[in-house]
Amino acid sequence: MKYVLALCGLLLFGCSSKESAEKPKIAVVISTLNNPWFVVLGESAVKNAEKLGYEAKLFDSQNNPATESDHFENLISSGFDAILFNPTDADGSIANILKAKEAGIPVFCMDREVNSNDAATSQILSDNYTGCVAIGVEFVKQLHGKGNYVEILGLAGDNNTYARSNGFHTVVDKFKGLKMLGQQNGDFDRNKAMEVMESMMQANPDLQAVFCGNDAMALGAYQAIQSAGKSQQIKVFGFDGADEVVQKIKEGKIVATGMQYPKIMAKTAAEFAVEFFKGRKDFPQHIPMAVNLVNSKTAKHY
Amino acid sequence: MISSSILKKSQSLIALLLLMIVLSIVTDKFLTAGNLWNVLRQISVNMCLSIGMTLVILTAGIDLSVGAVLGLSGAICAGLLKSGISIPAMDLWIGFTVLGAIVAAITVGTALGLFNGWVITRFSVPPFVATLSMLTVARGLTFLYTQGQPISDLGANFEKIGAAWFLGVPVPVWISALFILVFYVLTTKTSLGRFIYAIGGNEKAAQVSGVPIQKVKWIVYALSGAMAAIGGVLVTSRLNSAQPNAGINYELDAIAAIVIGGTSLSGGQGSVKGTIIGAILIGVLNNGLVLLNVSPFWQQVVKGLVILLAVIVDKMNQKAK
Numbered sequence: 001m002k003y004v005l006a007l008c009g010l011l012l013f014g015c016s017s018k019e020s021a022e023k024p025k026i027a028v029v030i031s032t033l034n035n036p037w038f039v040v041l042g043e044s045a046v047k048n049a050e051k052l053g054y055e056a057k058l059f060d061s062q063n064n065p066a067t068e069s070d071h072f073e074n075l076i077s078s079g080f081d082a083i084l085f086n087p088t089d090a091d092g093s094i095a096n097i098l099k100a101k102e103a104g105i106p107v108f109c110m111d112r113e114v115n116s117n118d119a120a121t122s123q124i125l126s127d128n129y130t131g132c133v134a135i136g137v138e139f140v141k142q143l144h145g146k147g148n149y150v151e152i153l154g155l156a157g158d159n160n161t162y163a164r165s166n167g168f169h170t171v172v173d174k175f176k177g178l179k180m181l182g183q184q185n186g187d188f189d190r191n192k193a194m195e196v197m198e199s200m201m202q203a204n205p206d207l208q209a210v211f212c213g214n215d216a217m218a219l220g221a222y223q224a225i226q227s228a229g230k231s232q233q234i235k236v237f238g239f240d241g242a243d244e245v246v247q248k249i250k251e252g253k254i255v256a257t258g259m260q261y262p263k264i265m266a267k268t269a270a271e272f273a274v275e276f277f278k279g280r281k282d283f284p285q286h287i288p289m290a291v292n293l294v295n296s297k298t299a300k301h302y
Numbered sequence: 303m304i305s306s307s308i309l310k311k312s313q314s315l316i317a318l319l320l321l322m323i324v325l326s327i328v329t330d331k332f333l334t335a336g337n338l339w340n341v342l343r344q345i346s347v348n349m350c351l352s353i354g355m356t357l358v359i360l361t362a363g364i365d366l367s368v369g370a371v372l373g374l375s376g377a378i379c380a381g382l383l384k385s386g387i388s389i390p391a392m393d394l395w396i397g398f399t400v401l402g403a404i405v406a407a408i409t410v411g412t413a414l415g416l417f418n419g420w421v422i423t424r425f426s427v428p429p430f431v432a433t434l435s436m437l438t439v440a441r442g443l444t445f446l447y448t449q450g451q452p453i454s455d456l457g458a459n460f461e462k463i464g465a466a467w468f469l470g471v472p473v474p475v476w477i478s479a480l481f482i483l484v485f486y487v488l489t490t491k492t493s494l495g496r497f498i499y500a501i502g503g504n505e506k507a508a509q510v511s512g513v514p515i516q517k518v519k520w521i522v523y524a525l526s527g528a529m530a531a532i533g534g535v536l537v538t539s540r541l542n543s544a545q546p547n548a549g550i551n552y553e554l555d556a557i558a559a560i561v562i563g564g565t566s567l568s569g570g571q572g573s574v575k576g577t578i579i580g581a582i583l584i585g586v587l588n589n590g591l592v593l594l595n596v597s598p599f600w601q602q603v604v605k606g607l608v609i610l611l612a613v614i615v616d617k618m619n620q621k622a623k
Contacts, residue, residue: 034547039450156598185598190452190545191537195344199592202337203329216452216545223541227465244454244543 024081024277026056026270029071031088031112033060035188036216037240038086041111041262045084048270056270065092072096076103082273083107084266090115090159106276108269111262112159122272122283124265128160131258131291132167132239138256138293139172139211139237146177147208150200152186152193152221154213164213164239172211181207186217193220201228209235215242215257222254241294241302249299256295259302265289313615314563314579321583325590332593339472343540345585346474347372347533349578351552352559353485354529356577357522359560360489362502362569363422363429365523367436368530369552371414373545374444376534379407380453380544383460400460408531414440415527419520437553445546454543464540474536481529485574498522502569558605559584562612583608 026049030042042058049056059075061068065088075083076099083100085107087093097107097119109123143149151168154161172178181204186193193212197220201207210225212218218238225234231253238245241259248254272283294302325332351368358365382398389395398406414436421432466473489495497518500508509515533552538544563580565572587608591601 033445033450034550036451036546043450153598182592182595184592184595189547190541190543191548194541195588196592198340198344199337199589202334202340202589203331203593203595219454219543220541244452 024054025079026054026082026084026273027059027071027075027080028056028084029059029061029068029075030086031061031068032063033058034063037214037242037260037262041086041266044263044266045110045270048267049084049273052270052274054274061088063088065089065096068093069096072099076100076105081105082276084110084269084273085120086110087112087114094119106273108272110265110269111260117285120285121276122269122287123285124268124272124287124289126260126262126265127288127291128163128239129167131260131293132164133171134291134293135211135237135239135256135258136168136171138295139168139209140175140178142235142255143178143209145175148179148181148204148206149209149211150182150184150197150204150207151180152184152196152210152212152217154186154188154217156185158188161213168211186212186220188214188216190216190220190223193217194224197221197224198228201225201230201234207234209237209255211237213239215240215245218245218254218257219248222248226253239291241292246294246299246302249294249296252296256293259292259294261289313619314576314583314612317562317612318579318583318586321586321590325586325593329590329593332590337589337593339475341582341585341589342475343472344589345581346472346478347536348552348555348559348584349478349581350481350529350533350536351556352563352577352581353482353574354526355553355556356560356563356565356572356574357485357489357498358429358526359557359565359567360498360502360569360572361519361522362505363519363522364433364557364567365415365418365526366430366433366553367414367418367440368526368533368556369549369554370437370440370444371411371527371530372534372537372549372552373547374414374440374447374534375407375411375531376538376548377444377448377453377544377546378410379403379535380456380538381447382406383456384453400457400463403460404535407535408528411527411529411531411534412524413527415524415530416520418527419523422523423516423519441550448544448546450546452543452545456538456542456544460539461542462539464536464538464542474540477532477536481532482574482578489574494518494521499570502571504570555584558609561616562609564612564616566616580612 028042028045030038033039046056046058059071068088083105087109090113094114094116100107106121109120111126113123113125114120153165182200184196186196210221212221215238218236222236225231236254238257241257245254245257331337355365355368382403386395386397418433418436421427422429463473468476497513500513501515501518537548559580560577562583563576565576
């Protein structure tokens, strides 16, 4: 009964909160909650906003710019005062940010960038490209510049997929001894990556390494390699810094990953929103967050 | 004349053989024992989903919830194995053995399927709508249960279900073969099988002739849910981890296997045998495209066209009859 009453209250009075000069409300809009990494990003943003004393609510755009657009319209009309934002698309999301800007609501981008320098109030971005350049360097070192490898890309049409792959290849492609024998999509999905890896090992029995566009896929690829009894032969490289992968690096099962900091990005964005409420207006447009290389030597620090 | 009707009946088998011949010619990696076991192991999950859903589609229904039910039952299996159930109020903790966790997962899948069947028969909700709602609910419950995070490291015994070999054959292949046999016998040799075809052919006529329509529908949706749960256990075991997004879009692969196998979406026509060939064909296609390192963009185009072609050929044959 209590819940029913609360629900009625929400329906009746939800829209009137703007006029009653309450504490500002913060919305967290995340590209997708289908991926554990983004769940961490979104939940940390909500927790940080709440810790700073503000009401915060989480929205899932389901990787769909149209859903994201609906969220923005609802947020603007229901009186949210700041948006911590993880965009679905570097170009497609700009219009949504501009809608909020017009309504006087600041937008702070987290992790993923939009291709505009005057839409968002500030963008706190994970440097996927440079992070994967570092992975590429480690890759070359571990293989001594020689060997056959395959790459498991993320999702077709996703910005980070290409930022990561391009960063990796700027280094690795300079070494003629390193031959890429296959390049397939794993959709950032553990099971898909496992199946793709199983087939690629059949096509190319003489593999020395695999580079995966995220850690979920690295874990899937590792599972396939282990089942095939090739864990001594094929070196696995990932990206993200998932706990499970850091653990496997310590155990010597996976070679390296790039550590991203979703919690720090979320915290910075929440703090910026609060500073905005207090009157600060001079935010830097881009705040790059370094991605750190995790390998067997550095894993103990994480 | 007889030979041409046999030809028509086994068109999907011919398509599969043709595809396999082409693949063996263009790459020497396809027709190896290692790769073929690989393909059979990979399709075992879709095989479970699609033979389960075949019964539903034979009654002129559909089950869009199988992927989501797979995700939820896999997560529950992993969660129970890893941490059991604790009831702090009673200071009670219940641990689960591998078998216990699997039984629990299958119970959940069956219960969700029964719920589908109940909604469809009791309130006359179209199966498309009822199972679409279940898809969303089950996916949401999976995220709630897992908090959006994978549940990993489930122990060596559980991992064996997906990874081990028995008498030279991977265990998931044994499991799917067992259920193929069960569902084949069920559809061809039992009165339940006859009822299923009767309902799909003409529901009113079936009712008049005394087929217990409500009961049969409950059973087919429950079986579809149970098979989705078994698929969930297999995926979870193969990865040694339950992923909150496991099974997304799997219903589409299952429907594709059924349709390629010649089962009509309007019910009454088709067979478990056809579905098996459909599932193998999709598996071989997926494997072949990766072996040949075909661009992922083209892979989607090719797969879509193959499904379309299969249905067109089927329609043309039906007209010819």
